[in-house]
Amino acid sequence: MNVLSLLPFDDTQRAALMAGAPAATFVHASRTDVTDDQIARADVIVGNLAPSRLAAATNLKLLQLNSAGYDKYSGPGILPAGAQLASAVGAYGQAVSEHMLTMLLCLMKRLHTYRDDQRAHEWTDRGQVTTLAGARVLVLGCGDIGNHFARLCRAMGAEVHGVRRGLGAAPEGFTAVHTMDELDALLPEQDVVASFLPSSPSTKGLADAAFFAKMRAGAYFVNGGRGDLVIQEDIIAALESGHLAGAALDVTTPEPLPADHPLWDAPGAFVTPHVSGQFHLPVVLDNIAAIAAENIAHVAAGEPVRNAVAL
Incomplete structure (x- = not known):
């Protein structure tokens, strides 16, 4: 078996990856310098190879993504016939949740405005803050x-x-879990609504003017899932009216967000450039190496893979 890894694993992570199939041949490259010959030889590719280059993967049995999302790879004809697709669900929980919680707390404690005051050399009391103690939080996903x-x-x-x-x-x-048909009844009761939903036809545009109007006045919105969940004009309007106290957004539509987009300057908007789920926290690559090693072993044994995506 030939395994092609496109991720920036360190020596420990490479060793963990190789433990999945000690007899396999492992080649390490980057997405920018990987050759068509290396792609053609690979039985398993670990990492999000550009879909346009998958035509060269004539021996591919498994594409192990380094992302939880797989939208770009699930269309007909993108993967070679007979190849499996697996996501990296389970790798990002700690990194994304810590990032989004930090953004939320910054908004609730007005820390983003104190940072602005520091840069302006202004000694300003920004007044009351809020807390998660006793708050009601609704998590979508x-x-x-x-x-x-x-x-x-x-x-x-x-x-x-x-x-x-x-x-x-x-x-x-x-405390409890509900279905999507209960969402409208739940929104008015929440102090925080946080979404980690993937992109799908049923989620695109879900967070629109009606969605935000149902949320309690003074509530916070958090999005660490996909930017296309939100109608940008509608969340800007909800922030400008003061109906929402703030919005912590690590994802937007489009990405990158244009420099002149009004979302940057919407009151209470805290925007980061889709970085919560990258490799900035080292444990993410640890987790991906472990998932990939498990799936390499499954491929070698002819067994079903973890996080398989139906094509």
């Missing part, structure tokens, strides 16, 4: 990231409810 975020909020004293496609036992961190 109860997967790995949503579960991590729920546990962090609950540890700070919040009551956390979740929304997902199907009912079942509430995962750790959640």
Whole structure:
């Protein structure tokens, strides 16, 4: 078996990856310098190879993505016939949840405005702040990231409810879990609404003017999932009217957000450039190496892979 890795693994992470199939041949390259010959020889590719280059992957059995999202790879004819696709669900829970919680707390404690005051050399009291202790938090998406975020909020004293496609036992961190058809009734009760939903036809544009109008006045909105969940004009209007106290956004539409886009200057908007789920926290690459090693072993044994994406 030939395994091509396109990720910036360190020596420890490479060793963990190679443990999945000690007899395999491993080649390490980057997305920019990988050759068509290396792609053609690979039975397994670890990393988000550009879809346009997959035509060269004539021996491919598995494309192991380094992302939880897989939209660009799931269309017909993108992967060679017979190749499997697996996501990296489970790798990003800690990184994304910590990033989004930090953004939320900065808004609730007005830290972003004090940073502005520091830069302006102004000694200003910004007044009352809010807390997660006793707050009601609604998490859209109860997967790995949503579960991590729920546990962090609950540890700070919040009551956390979740929304997902199907009912079942509430995962750790959640007081209760609801289905999407209950969303309209839940929104007015929440102090924080946080989304970690993937992009799908049913989620695109879900957070529109009607969605924000249903949220309680003075509530906070958090989006660490996909930017196309939100109608940008509608969230700007909700912030400008003061209906929303703030919005923590690590994802936008489009990305990158143009320099002249009004979202940058919307009151209470805290925007980061889709960095919560990258490799800035080293444990993310640890997790991806472990997932990839497990799936390499499954491919070698002819077994189903973890995080398989239906094509």
